[in-house]
Amino acid sequence: MGRTFNRTLVEVxxxxxTKIEVDAIVNAANSKLRGGGGVDGAIHRAGxxxxxxxxxxxxxxxxxxxxATTAGDLPARYVIHTVGPVWYGGDRAEADMxxxxxxxxLARAVDRGCKSVSFPSISTGVYRYPFDDAxxxxxxxxxxxxxxxxxxxxILLVAYGAKDAGRYSEILEEFE
Ligand code: AR6
Numbered sequence: 001m002g003r004t005f006n007r008t009l010v011e012v013x014x015x016x017x018t019k020i021e022v023d024a025i026v027n028a029a030n031s032k033l034r035g036g037g038g039v040d041g042a043i044h045r046a047g048x049x050x051x052x053x054x055x056x057x058x059x060x061x062x063x064x065x066x067x068a069t070t071a072g073d074l075p076a077r078y079v080i081h082t083v084g085p086v087w088y089g090g091d092r093a094e095a096d097m098x099x100x101x102x103x104x105x106l107a108r109a110v111d112r113g114c115k116s117v118s119f120p121s122i123s124t125g126v127y128r129y130p131f132d133d134a135x136x137x138x139x140x141x142x143x144x145x146x147x148x149x150x151x152x153x154x155i156l157l158v159a160y161g162a163k164d165a166g167r168y169s170e171i172l173e174e175f176e
Pocket of ligand 1: 018
């Protein structure tokens, strides 16, 4: 499933984000930037130790913000580490922080001259953000970014499993 936001193609794909070739892979990291489980663990395992070496040059990353490092052995030029919010029920500015993850990651990708970017579904695993709500926030933030900046040609929303891919595609289809 794909559609165009302004001049950028936005597609939902199912699979392991570490296997997909793009200029920049976004990582759902934590604020310490020292690796972890979930997609973060998969990215560090597949990319090798040079990613952690570069993360260590940073004194962490606040929630909602993003930093770029090498992609090591991954089929990409950069990993963009962003820190999603933990879901506490929705009254602690979770949506604003999640929107900021997508927006700031795309800004980092543009800084580095990237034309294609892949995102996992940030915060919807260990951080418990409800998947449908998170997908709407992601798409709204991406649409806002693409309205202002046309330099990214392709954005891949990588869903882990057929159920998430199906829901994400339905939400993308409904999206205004
Ligand atoms: N490819 C694509 N998506 C994946 C992959 C993969 N290889 N593996 C998991 N997902 P999570 P969070 C999906 O928990 O909720 C880490 O320990 C998964 O199904 O990775 O932002 C960090 O260090 C889910 O939909 O990230 C942090 O401490 C989505 O990726 C914390 O978890 C995000 O799940 C961040 O939690």
